[in-house]
Amino acid sequence: MTAPIPPDDPAQMHALGALLGEWMPYIQRFWGATIVIKYGGAAMSSRVLQEGFARDVVLLQLVGMRPVIVHGGGPQVTAMMGRLGMDATFVGGHRVTDEETLEVAKMVLVGKVNKDLVGLIHRHGGTAIGLSGEDARLLVTEPIDQRDEAGRPLDIGLVGQVQEVHTEALELLSGSIIPIVASIGADATGQTRNVNADIAAGALAAALKAEMLLMVTDVPGVLSPTEDGESPLEECRLKELDALEAAGCVSGGMIPKVAAVRAALRAGVGSAHIIDGRQEHALLLEVLTDAGCGTRVAV
Numbered sequence: 001m002t003a004p005i006p007p008d009d010p011a012q013m014h015a016l017g018a019l020l021g022e023w024m025p026y027i028q029r030f031w032g033a034t035i036v037i038k039y040g041g042a043a044m045s046s047r048v049l050q051e052g053f054a055r056d057v058v059l060l061q062l063v064g065m066r067p068v069i070v071h072g073g074g075p076q077v078t079a080m081m082g083r084l085g086m087d088a089t090f091v092g093g094h095r096v097t098d099e100e101t102l103e104v105a106k107m108v109l110v111g112k113v114n115k116d117l118v119g120l121i122h123r124h125g126g127t128a129i130g131l132s133g134e135d136a137r138l139l140v141t142e143p144i145d146q147r148d149e150a151g152r153p154l155d156i157g158l159v160g161q162v163q164e165v166h167t168e169a170l171e172l173l174s175g176s177i178i179p180i181v182a183s184i185g186a187d188a189t190g191q192t193r194n195v196n197a198d199i200a201a202g203a204l205a206a207a208l209k210a211e212m213l214l215m216v217t218d219v220p221g222v223l224s225p226t227e228d229g230e231s232p233l234e235e236c237r238l239k240e241l242d243a244l245e246a247a248g249c250v251s252g253g254m255i256p257k258v259a260a261v262r263a264a265l266r267a268g269v270g271s272a273h274i275i276d277g278r279q280e281h282a283l284l285l286e287v288l289t290d291a292g293c294g295t296r297v298a299v
C-alpha cells in the first residue's frame with residue numbers, strides 16, 4: 001500500500017493534482033475503447049505484482065475503458081511440470097506440447113491461473129469472468145505452421161495458431177464484466193491445443209478492433225542493441241521491429257510477441273505496447289501518462 005500524501009504538503013499535493021490533470025486527455029480519448037491486455041506469466045511472479053495489476057485493470061475500467069485480459073502462465077506451467085517430473089522444451093518461443101504437457105497446461109492455465117486472476121479482480125472491486133479459448137468457440141485453432149531456420153516444417157505437437165475468433169460471448173458482457181481469457185483453444189474437431197498467449201491476445205485484439213494491445217511482461221520493452229549493450233525502445237514503427245527481428249535481435253518469448261503485434265496492427269489496432277509488469281502501476285503509466293513505461297509500436 002502506498003503511504004497517503006500528507007494534505008499539509010503543498011508541493012506534493014500540487015504534483016498529485018498535476019498528475020491527475022495529465023490523465024484527463026487520455027481518459028477522454030480512450031473512454032469506451034476496448035483495450036486488450038496480455039498478462040504474461042513472467043510478470044505474475046509475486047502476489048504484490050498480481051495485486052497491483054488487478055487494481056490497475058479495475059481503475060482503467062472505472063475511468064471508462066473496456067479491458068479484456070488474455071493471460072499466459074509459462075513459468076507456472078513449467079513449475080507444475082517440474083513437480084510432476086516432466087521436462088519443458090521451447091521452440092521459437094512456443095512450448096513443445098505432447099498430450100501430457102497439454103493436460104498440465106490446461107489444468108494450470110484454465111483451472112488455476114485464470115481463476116486466481118478472476119478472484120484478484122473481485123478483491124479490488126471489479127467483476128470478472130474467466131473463460132478459455134474453448135468457451136463459446138472464442139479461439140478456434142489449427143495446427144501451428146512452425147518452421148526451422150531453413151524453412152522446413154517443425155512438429156511441435158499440440159500447439160495451435162488462431163484460425164478464427166468468435167467474440168459473441170464477450171459482446172454479451174457489454175463492458176461491465178471483465179473477461180479473462182486463458183490461452184487454450186480447440187480446433188474444429190474439438191481437439192484442444194495450447195496457444196501462445198501473445199498470439200491469442202493479438203488475434204483477439206484484431207477481432208475486437210481494439211484501440212490498444214498491451215503486453216505486460218518482465219522486460220522494460222523491446223530491447224535493441226546500443227554501443228554499451230542494449231536498451232529498450234520507447235517508440236517504434238512496425239517496420240523497425242521487422243528490421244530488429246531480421247537482424248536477429250528478437251528471440252525466445254519475444255518472437256510470438258512481435259508476431260502478435262504485427263497481426264494486431266495490420267488488422268487496425270491503434271497501437272501495441274510491450275511494458276514491464278515488474279514496475280509499479282506499469283499499466284496506468286503507459287495508458288494514462290505522457291511518459292509511458294515501455295515500447296509503443298504503431299504502423
Ligand SMILES: Nc1ncnc2c1ncn2[C@@H]1O[C@H](COP(=O)(O)OP(=O)(O)OP(=O)(O)O)[C@@H](O)[C@H]1O
Pocket residue numbers: 039040041042043071072073074075197198216217218219221222223224249250251252253254255
Ligand atoms: N529484443 C528483446 N527485447 C526484450 N525481450 C526479449 C528480446 N528478445 C528476447 N526477449 C525475451 O523475451 C522474454 C519475454 O517473453 P516470455 O515468454 O518469457 O514472457 P511472457 O510472454 O511475458 O510470459 P508468458 O509466456 O507466460 O505469457 C524476456 O524475458 C526476454 O528474455
Ligand SMILES: [Mg+2]
Pocket residue numbers: 040072074197198253
Ligand atoms: Mg511468452
